[in-house]
Amino acid sequence: MPEGHSIHRLARQFRDVFAGRRLAVSSPQGRFAAGAAVLDGRTLVRSAAHGKHLFLHFEHGIVLHVHLGLYGAWDFGGDREFRGASSIGAPRRVGEREVPAGAGADGAGNDGDTAGYAGPPEPVGAVRVRLASDHGWADLRGATTCAAITEAEAEAVLRRLGPDPLHNVNGGRDAFIKRLTARSTPLATLLMDQKVIAGVGNVYRAEVLFRQRIDPLLPGRLLTASAAGRVWDDTAAVMADGVRDGRIITTTAGYWSEPNSLPPSEEAHFVYRRHGQPCRVCGTAVALAEHAARKLYWCPTCQSMDQA
DNA sequence: CGACAATGTGTAA
């Protein structure tokens, strides 16, 4: 999935292209027909992301709550006034990047030909919900959550989530340190717990633990507060890069064959999906284990020392 | 063409 950085990019894009506009809302697939009927014809007031949750606030206090889950994605298109990526969501290959708008004639109807824009194309595949303004459209497919809820219900969702490192909220860092170091649960498990830190997924978990040289199976209780603080700071930095780049890149220019441009996907990660390949730092084969039903990648050498 | 995996989560056993 789309980890937190993708959801923040989505919130920004919805704000840029749809905020203040009256939207036609439909469910071509039919599974969201009732919710679409409630939202149809309302104006989008604002959009917000917290962790992996997207909230589209419509007028009269109705919120479209979307969680992309493992394979959800939004596709966009429109006329020249409709700028931004044409697809944000589940990458299907390692390191796949978003498709930039105007990337060519791809049937998405967003190749910049203003005169040619005659509304959204026929829905392709299982489109759960379609939003459309006078200038563009957005299609959602594969989401695990897509619901029309009240503002109060949206706040209840937020209360269930831990701090989001992409929000500079007072106390978020301290709350994270407290929650990460309170239990004897392995750090690999805790970093995937959205109540501990919202927005981290399998890639950022593996990559940040490597960057900090921390053993993924170390019990949270054994991590010092200062080391936990460094985990938060590094996560915030690398996820902010993800928001900027539209990709998860956790390696630095010194590891790239072409240091003056962003790296190809094979050079973008230290350990994620690199099991069996040599660690970029020490050469040891990257390890892989099934951990709580998810793949966990780490370097047994770089991430085995005591973390003080 | 079918099986399978995928940056996720909720629920049941």
Add this chain to the structure above:
DNA sequence: TACACCTTGTCGA
């Protein structure tokens, strides 16, 4: 821990 959810690209027969 297992499976359901539900979509699509990849890979092997």
